[in-house]
Amino acid sequence: MFNVKDMKEIQDIFKTSDVGEIEIETPEGRLRMVMGGKPAPVKAAPAAAPAAPAQDNTGGAPAKDSPDSVYELRSKWVGFFTRLNTKTGEYYIKLRDTVKKGDIVAHVRVLGIMQDVIADVEGKVKEILIEEGQPIEYGQPIMRFEK
Known part of the structure; x- marks a missing residue:
């Protein structure tokens, strides 16, 4: 399934970004990790900033x-x-x-x-x-x- 090298790569992602939670699915299995035991808080936009449009799942x-x-x-x-x-x-x-x-x-x-x-x-x-x-x-x- 996932080896130690894979886990270290995931740790690097957590350390170098604002990602607080990750879920990965491969043919070998599924892995879900949460940094710090809870999902990252949602950042509030500044009051003067317009609301961002909803993202679709098409990429x-x-x-x-x-x-x-x-x-x-x-x-x-x-x-x-x-x-x-x-x-x-x-x-x-x-x-x-x-x-x-x-x-x-x-x-x-x-x-x-x-x-x-x-x-x-x-x-x-x-x-x-x-x-x-x-x-x-x-x-x-x-x-x-x-x-």
Whole structure:
């Protein structure tokens, strides 16, 4: 099921992010961990800030600055982000590249398993929001595409 190395990787995620709770399901089994014995508290938005739109479970949403022409791709996993294609040694995508719906644009490493990050729309890469190797949370914006 999960080995000591996997557990240490999960601990690293807890230490380097605001994640307070994680649940992972693999073909070998399911693991749920809560840091500090309770889920992380929900952070309240400042009074002057407008309420954030509800997120859907598709992994993406229209970006706030121009909902019709810009799409924001979001993470479906908690882990570590990489754009590097290990087979070629090159990045899957770069800024201003054009991608098609269904293209692999990056990976999220979850317990040593690389999960594909797939473009939900066709468009041009406008912005990459996560640095190589950085921890990433569920629902966190990864990149923006111009449709």
